[in-house]
Amino acid sequence: MSANFLRQHAEHQYAEELHELKKADQRQRPPNWQLSPWAVVTYLLGGTLENGFVVSPKYIGERRLMEIAVATLATDRALLLYGVPGTAKSWVSEHLTAAVSGDSTLLVQGTAGTSEEQLRYGWNYAQLLAHGPSEAALVPSPLMQAMRRGQICRVEELTRIPADVQDTLITVLSEKTLPIPELGSEVQAVRGFSVIATANNRDKGVNELSSALKRRFNTVVLPVPATEEEELAIVVKRVSEMGRALDLPAEPPALKEVKRLVQIFRELRNGHTEDGKTKLKSPSGTLSTAEAISVINNGMALAGHFGDGVMGAQDLASGLLGAVIKDPVQDKVVWNEYLETVVKERSDWKDLYRACRDHA
16 A cells, blocks of 8 residues: 555554454454454454564453444444544444454445435436446445445444435345345345444434434444543554654654643543542533544644644644634633633643643
8 A cells, every 4th residue: 555645544554463363363253254253352452462463452442342342243233333522433433344344445424415325326327328227327335335245334423314314224234135126126235244333412413313223233332531541542542653644743742741631631521620629611522532632633743843843832732722612602711711720720730821821
C-alpha cells in the first residue's frame, strides 16, 4: 500500500500483525473467517504470541465486551455497537471486520439522506434503459457484496438513517436473503456473512430503531473509559500513532499536558472535580476521548508549524476552547465558571489558566 495515503484501512495498516496471528492461530475458525475468535480478540486487545511477536492493542477497555462482540459474529446474529459519540465504535467496527473478513471496506455510511438503494442495490440506468432489468444492470450495494462473499458489512450511524430505510435490514438479518423482485430472484447470504452497525443516541435527528430491527441485533454498549489512567493510555497511544501518520514536526506532547486535558474532560463530563469536592456544570458537547485526541493533535500541529516544536499551554488552550464551547452562550458560561473555580485555584495550572484567558 502507498505510504502517501492519508489513512490506510486497518487490514493494510496492521497487515504484519494479522499475518503473524494467522500463522500462529491453530484454533477453529468459523466459515470464511480469516482468524479464530480467540485470535480476533487478541488482535483487538493486544498480546504476545508464542514466537515472541507483540500484537499492539487496538481497544483499551474491558476484555469481556470484545469477547461478547466476537462471539456474536460467530453466530447468526448481527452486532450493534452502541454508545455516546467518541467511544471507539467505528474504530472497533473497522478492526473487527479487518480481523474477521480481511476486508473492512464494505461500508454503508448512515446519514439522513441514505436511501434504500444504498442498502439493497441500485441500477446502471444506461443498461436498464437499453436492455431492461438484468444481472448486468444491477449495481450491488456493500451489503449485497458481503452476502455474496460471506463477509461482514459495516453500517455506520444506523440511527441517522430514516426509519423506513432502516427496516430494509429486517429481511436480510432474519431470513439471510435479499430479494430482487425485478429479476424474480434473490441473493442468499454465504456463511460468514454478518452486519456490524454502530449507533449513538446523542446526535440531533436520531431515528430510533424499531422493535423488530432491535431484535435482530445483539447490542454491545461501549462505555467511556472507566478510569483516568485508561483514558490517558488511549489518548497517548492514538496521538503517537496519528502524529507519525500525519508526519507532524512537533515532539510528542509531554505527559503533563495530556493528563491535564484528560482531567478537564473527565471533570466536565462527570459534573464534579476529581476529588469530588466541587460540583460542576457540564457543557452541551460529549467531550469524548476522540475529541481529546483531536485537541492534542491540533496542539502538536500548532507547536510544530508555528512554535518551537514543543506543545505547551498556549497550544493546548487553542484547541480546548473549541472542544468545550459548542454552544456560544450556554457552554461559555460553563467554561468560564470552571476556569475561575477550578483551573485558577490549581497552583501548577497557572500557565493554562492564563492561556485560556488569552483565548477567551
